[in-house]
Amino acid sequence: MGARLAKILVLGAVTLAVTASSGTAASPARAPILGVVPHVNALHAFGALSTLGASGPLVLQTQPCALTSSPLPCWTMRTTKVYAIYWVPSGYAVDANYETLINRYFTDVAAASGSLTNAYSVTTQYYDNAAAVHYQSTFAGSYVDTHAFPTNDCTATPVCLTDVQIQDEIQNVLTTKGWQGGPNTMFFLMTPNGVGSCSDGTSTECTTNAFCAYHSGFDDAAGDPVIYANEPYAATISACSSGSSPNGDDADATINTISHEHNEAITDPWGDAWISNDANGDEIADLCAWNFGSPLGNVGGQQYNQVINGHKYWLQMEYSNDGSTCLQHYAPTVAPTTVAPPVVSGNAGQSQLLSTSEGSWQHAPSGYAYKWQRCAANGTGCADISGATAATYRLTASDVGHTFRGEVSAHNVAGTSAGYVASTVTSVVEPLPSATEAPVLSGVAAVHETLSTTTGTWNTGVVYAYQWLRCAANGTGCTTIPRATSATYVAVAADGGNTLEARVSATNAAGTTVALSNRSGSVVAVPAARKAPHISGRARVGRRLLTGLGSWSGPPTAYRYQWLRCNGRGKSCVHISHATHSTYRVAKHDGRHRLRVRVTAVDIAGTGTAISAATARVAAKH
Numbered sequence: 001m002g003a004r005l006a007k008i009l010v011l012g013a014v015t016l017a018v019t020a021s022s023g024t025a026a027s028p029a030r031a032p033i034l035g036v037v038p039h040v041n042a043l044h045a046f047g048a049l050s051t052l053g054a055s056g057p058l059v060l061q062t063q064p065c066a067l068t069s070s071p072l073p074c075w076t077m078r079t080t081k082v083y084a085i086y087w088v089p090s091g092y093a094v095d096a097n098y099e100t101l102i103n104r105y106f107t108d109v110a111a112a113s114g115s116l117t118n119a120y121s122v123t124t125q126y127y128d129n130a131a132a133v134h135y136q137s138t139f140a141g142s143y144v145d146t147h148a149f150p151t152n153d154c155t156a157t158p159v160c161l162t163d164v165q166i167q168d169e170i171q172n173v174l175t176t177k178g179w180q181g182g183p184n185t186m187f188f189l190m191t192p193n194g195v196g197s198c199s200d201g202t203s204t205e206c207t208t209n210a211f212c213a214y215h216s217g218f219d220d221a222a223g224d225p226v227i228y229a230n231e232p233y234a235a236t237i238s239a240c241s242s243g244s245s246p247n248g249d250d251a252d253a254t255i256n257t258i259s260h261e262h263n264e265a266i267t268d269p270w271g272d273a274w275i276s277n278d279a280n281g282d283e284i285a286d287l288c289a290w291n292f293g294s295p296l297g298n299v300g301g302q303q304y305n306q307v308i309n310g311h312k313y314w315l316q317m318e319y320s321n322d323g324s325t326c327l328q329h330y331a332p333t334v335a336p337t338t339v340a341p342p343v344v345s346g347n348a349g350q351s352q353l354l355s356t357s358e359g360s361w362q363h364a365p366s367g368y369a370y371k372w373q374r375c376a377a378n379g380t381g382c383a384d385i386s387g388a389t390a391a392t393y394r395l396t397a398s399d400v401g402h403t404f405r406g407e408v409s410a411h412n413v414a415g416t417s418a419g420y421v422a423s424t425v426t427s428v429v430e431p432l433p434s435a436t437e438a439p440v441l442s443g444v445a446a447v448h449e450t451l452s453t454t455t456g457t458w459n460t461g462v463v464y465a466y467q468w469l470r471c472a473a474n475g476t477g478c479t480t481i482p483r484a485t486s487a488t489y490v491a492v493a494a495d496g497g498n499t500l501e502a503r504v505s506a507t508n509a510a511g512t513t514v515a516l517s518n519r520s521g522s523v524v525a526v527p528a529a530r531k532a533p534h535i536s537g538r539a540r541v542g543r544r545l546l547t548g549l550g551s552w553s554g555p556p557t558a559y560r561y562q563w564l565r566c567n568g569r570g571k572s573c574v575h576i577s578h579a580t581h582s583t584y585r586v587a588k589h590d591g592r593h594r595l596r597v598r599v600t601a602v603d604i605a606g607t608g609t610a611i612s613a614a615t616a617r618v619a620a621k622h
Contacts, residue, residue, distance in 0.1 A: 033163060033199050034264065034271045034283065037212040037257045039239030040290045056287055057321040058126070058267070058274040076128045076273050077184050077227070077266045082106050084142035085173050085189045089149055092192040094233075099142070101251035102190065105258065106139040108309035113137050114366075116413070118308045119259060122318035122330040123266045123284065124364035126274050129340050132361045133266060140185075145173055149195070156206035157196030166197065166230050167218050174220060181226035186215075186265055188258060193233040193250075207232050212240035213257035215265045227269045229261035243292075244314040246304040252314060259315040260285040287319035288326035322363065335415030336361040341423055342408045348426040349510025354393045356406030359421055365410035371420065375403045379425040395510075400431045433506040434459045435515035441502055446524040446605040447495060452488045453502035453517050462506035471499045473522050496525025496553070496605075527554035527601035527608035535597055539615035545584045547597040550610055556601035564596040565589070570614030591620035 084106060086099055112118060113136045123133045147169065154160040170187055174180065179187075191197070198206035205211065215229040234240035234257050235250035242256040264283040267274040276282040292314060295303035304312035305328055317326035322333055342359035346352055358368045372388035375381060382405060385393070393404070407420035436457045443451035455464050468484035471477060478501065481489070491500065502517040531551035537544055549559060563579035566572060573596055576584070586595070594614040601608045 033205075033214045033216050034268065036210070036214040037240070037260045037285075038289055039210065039212065039237075040241075055278045056276055056319055056324050058284060058287075058319060059277045060126075060128070060274055061272045075130075075183055075269065076126060076133050077186070077269050078128075078131050078134050079136040079138075079184045080262070080266060081138050081140050081182075081185045082110075082262075083140050083179060083185070083187045085145055085170065085187060086142065087145045087147070087149075087169060087189055087191050089146050092195070094190070094192050095249075097249050098251045098254075099144075099190075101247055101249055102255060102258070103139070103142050104311065105251075105255045105308075105313065106137075106188075108311050109262075110137045110139045111309040116331050117329050118306050119263065119315055119318045119328060120266075121364070122320050122327050123263055124366075125320065125322055125330060125332065125362065126267045126284070127339055127360045127362065128273060130343070130360055131357060132339075132365055140179075143173060143177055145169065147172060153201045154196075154198035154203045154206065156198050156203045156208045157194070159195045160203070160206070161191070161195065161197040162200055163197070163216065163230070164200070167216075167226075167228070170226060170228050171218075171220060174226070180222070181220050181224040183225055183227075183269070185227065186262065186269075187226065187228040188231055188261075189228060190231045190254065191233060193236050195232065197230055197232060207237055207240075212237060213254075213261050215261040215269075217270055225270070227265055229258065229265065231258060231261070242314055242316075244295075244303040246299045246302045246312045246314055248300065248302065255313060256315055259313075260289070263318050284319045285316065288317040291317050291326050293317045293326065293328045330364065332364045332412040332414045334363050336363045336365040336410035336412055336417045338362075338410075338417065338421045341421050342406055344404070344406050344423045344426055347509040348395070348404070348428065349430045349508060350395055350397055350400055350432045352395050352510060354395065354404060354406070354426065356391055356408060356423055358391075358410065359408050359423075361410045361417070363414070364412050365417075366412045367410070369409045369411070369416075369420075371407050373405050373407060373422070374399065375405065375425050377401055377403060377428050379403050382422075382425075395429055397431070399429045402429055403427065404429070427509070430508045430510050431460050432510040433462045433508055433513040435504075435506070435513070438515050439502055439504045439517040441500070441517040441520055443520075444604060445491065445500065445520040445522065446603070447491050447493055447526050448605055450488050450490050451500060451502075451520060453504065455487075455504055455506075456515050456517075458506050460508055462508045465505040465507070467503045467505070469501050469503055469516075470495055471501060471519065473497060473499060475499055475501075475519050491523050493525065495523040498523055524603050524605045525554055526606040527552050527556045527603055529599075529601070529608065529610035532610050533597060533599040533612045535595065535612050535615055539586060539590075539595060539618045541586050541588055541591060541618065541621040543586050545586060545595065545597075545615065547582050547584075547599065547612065549599060549601075550612075552601045552608070554601060554603045554605070554608070556603050556608075558602040560600040560602065562598045562600070564598060564611070566594045566596055566614055568592055568594065568617055570594040570596070586618055588621050590618045593618055 152160045153162040196207040217227045234253035242253045245252040264285045267284045306313040306315045320327045340360035342356045346354040372385045372393040373382040403425040405423045405425045407422045409420045410417045439456040440454045468481045468489045469478040500520040505514045533550040534548045563576045563584045564573040598611045
């Protein structure tokens with residue numbers, strides 16, 4: 001069936017609209033409902049698929065992906081990581097074997113990755129503009145979601161879920177489990193028997209009249225694409241039974257629709273990759289819907305047509321452009337041919353690792369061969385590098401000044417590509433930065449003063465970063481100063497008595513190298529009294545008092561004095577005019593007062609003050 005319900009259009013002129021978010025927990029961008037598994041009776045009513053106008057080949061679309069805010073271009077799922085969600089609230093149930101068999105199926109598909117013996121191998125003939133589809137699947141885990149079903153937004157069944165509600169619940173599970181969407185990740189949501197779903201609230205296209213399953217996508221809150229499939233309980237939907245149950249469980253019917261949606265999501269995850277060139281917009285599984293091909297045998301009278309990792313399944317075939325037919329498995333009939341060249345990534349710098357993609361190829365490549373070439377700085381004169389035959393290449397000192405390119409060829413069971421396909425050349429390989437002259441620190445090493453550093457001189461073009469370091473007076477024990485990351489630094493109180501140096505980091509494509517400046521002298525701190533000044537001499541009128549400086553850090557380069565006259569308790573002190581020397585002769589006005597001296601210590605960082613203890617009370621002179 002078509003990505004837009006082409007066959008049902010014939011029956012009832014219905015279409016699947018693009019669903020839009022409206023204040024829901026899911027994303028602001030949603031894909032259309034895609035790759036619907038149609039009711040089998042719709043096909044039986046009109047006979048063979050060809051009579052309904054369904055035809056190949058599948059064609060890779062070229063327009064940008066307009067329905068997603070993801071920065072990715074239109075893509076195929078080159079690999080797939082699968083999660084299974086079983087939405088089974090309290091009061092509902094699926095038997096344990098149902099869940100076990102579906103999980104086993106995902107495990108089997110993963111275990112058989114790379115094989116050419118099942119339907120998933122058919123997808124490997126398709127590609128996007130960067131790489132071919134790889135049959136490489138992993139099963140990342142399952143989760144039983146017991147969150148209650150929301151209030152019905154559709155009316156087709158007693159419990160009816162719209163696509164918006166399904167998307168919202170998938171987002172809830174991702175949040176709960178910490179799972180993330182991505183261009184190669186797919187979530188399958190299974191619901192229990194009796195739970196129906198519709199495309200939207202109009203209840204026009206539902207499990208009751210139109211589809212058995214579908215895949216679609218939305219952007220989650222982080223902007224990652226979430227690719228998912230809605231998988232109702234197919235066995236009890238009369239038009240959705242696969243007709244055979246080799247595992248003897250209702251899971252067989254759901255596994256068939258899972259295969260349909262999984263293969264379609266691989267080749268057309270967002271509705272703009274591989275789509276048929278007919279008017280229906282069919283995908284890889286739509287062109288072969290309910291077509292199972294020849295059975296390989298039976299189990300207890302139940303046919304199977306696939307053996308995956310040793311287990312038997314009854315799965316529909318997938319459409320192959322190679323031969324324009326539906327296949328149970330695929331083996332290429334021609335050697336790979338190139339679609340897009342490989343792309344080299346990595347920094348073009350000494351000791352850095354370059355990597356090349358395999359490029360994009362037709363006809364299901366099963367492996368690739370690589371070689372690396374060294375070229376002149378202008379990209380000419382490229383020559384093979386002996387022994388460089390891996391997908392990566394480590395640049396050496398001898399590669400500096402050259403450019404590089406990777407070359408790739410592909411092979412499959414039918415043969416090897418006609419030749420190697422080359423990437424564009426890299427930029428010129430840069431050497432590891434090395435300082436030819438060390439950075440130079442200058443400025444006054446004092447608190448509140450600004451110091452500066454030069455970048456030094458380097459052997460190549462670089463981007464600079466700075467970090468100032470605080471060291472002991474002898475230059476040991478250096479530690480980084482938080483937020484001191486510019487070419488200048490204003491010394492702070494914590495730097496007093498320490499030395500400073502600047503670390504300059506130089507970065508280019510080859511990496512980062514650091515160089516240290518010369519060290520400053522010991523940083524002069526603002527003077528601070530370790531021991532207060534003191535007064536010597538007898539506090540009597542006419543006698544001379546002398547101040548001791550006390551003890552100071554800094555160290556001070558000069559001192560200033562101010563003698564103070566205080567009340568009888570040594571409080572409420574005032575300046576004594578002109579008493580600004582280290583000595584003071586006690587005057588008659590000092591009678592009945594106590595005296596103090598304030599010492600101001602001075603250095604290049606600033607000034608500090610300290611006041612002595614008060615003298616004894618000066619006796620009044622009559």
